[in-house]
Amino acid sequence: MISQRFYLVVLLLLACSAGAVCVGCSPRPWQAEIDMPWVLDEALNQGLPETVRVFSGSDDSLPLRAWYVRVEEQDPDIITRVLVSDDETDIRETVASFARDTGACVVVNGGYFRMDLDPTRHVGLLVEDGEILNPATRSVRRDEQSFEIARAAIGFTDEDAVAFGWITTLDDILYAWPEPPSHHPGEPAEPLDYSAAEVWEVRDAIGAGPALVVGGQIRVTVDEEVFFGTTIPDVHPRTAAARTADGALILMVIDGRQPGSRGVNLEELAALLRGVGAVDAVNLDGGGSSTLVVSGSLVNRPVGVALQREVMSAIATFCGVPEEIR
Secondary structure, rough: OOHHHHHHHHHHHHHHOOOOOHHHHHOOOOOOOOOOOOEEOOOHHHHOOOEEEEEEEEEOOOOOOEEEEOOOOOOOOOOEEEEOOOOOOOOOOHHHHHHHHHHOOEEEEOEEEEOOOOOOOEEEEEEEEEEEEEOOOEEEEEEEEEEEEEEEEEEEEOOOOEEEEEEEOOOOOHHHHHEEEEEEEEEEEEOOOOOHHOOOOOEEEEEOOOOOEOEEOOOOOOOOOOOOOOOOOOOOEEEEEEOHHHHHOEEEEEEEEEEEEOHHHHHHHHHHHOOOOOEEEEEEEOOOHHOOOEEHHHHOHHHHHHOOEEEOOOEEEEEOHHHHHH
């Protein structure tokens, strides 16, 4: 007979995966610096070009297991795209399915989406091949107050350069802001003045947030992007995207909610990204969605198992550019 304790554990994991407030997802003491011993993963790098390198790291004392991929976007034989599920039923599929269907050599999950809707709906900015499939979230409410927001996003230009910014949409135009609104809990900022923004010209983009690293410094903009009052800042499995000073893309995935890897909070995630050279970085969807697939194989263990959650969007790097996406 299965014990009552087993059911309680299952319910706890489901609650955390859904983003609910629960004891198992509560904040824990965090490490201002994590000295992760990153190593080139020779097995995962077999068959990949020299301009795409996978690194793995582990820290048994925390404990923590993590991976990151460095992609030299200036390589003309490499291109990174935002992908959106073509499943006609619920607009969701696994990260492995994205990889299998497109032939991408590296794929991670992308932005937030509504798990309670069928078909699902993206939450925040989603741009694929120049088309705005979902605008940036314009405003959110906290305690009966409205906050007009500009949330962090990662994008890719027509030249496949990595772009970063706090992004809004207005009249089907993307705008990038040098600073997010100065929101604080209970204190909405003044309405956005669009004369302070610039048009953001990208081919593909995913908005999520918050920002983690800005201008080479750790800067976690939870309040400014109005993620306070949610469980997003707490310890979770994580996926993040970043750019380096020389224009490379970094994709990082960290396991969590399992005995061998507890996950990280946003400050720890920012420290890890900055430690591998990120100058600008954004948090993507995490929890049970955090998935890394390399050369068609699942690398991490989402929430401790070899099963993948179906997601709506993904970031995919192609090693050798298919003619149809040039």
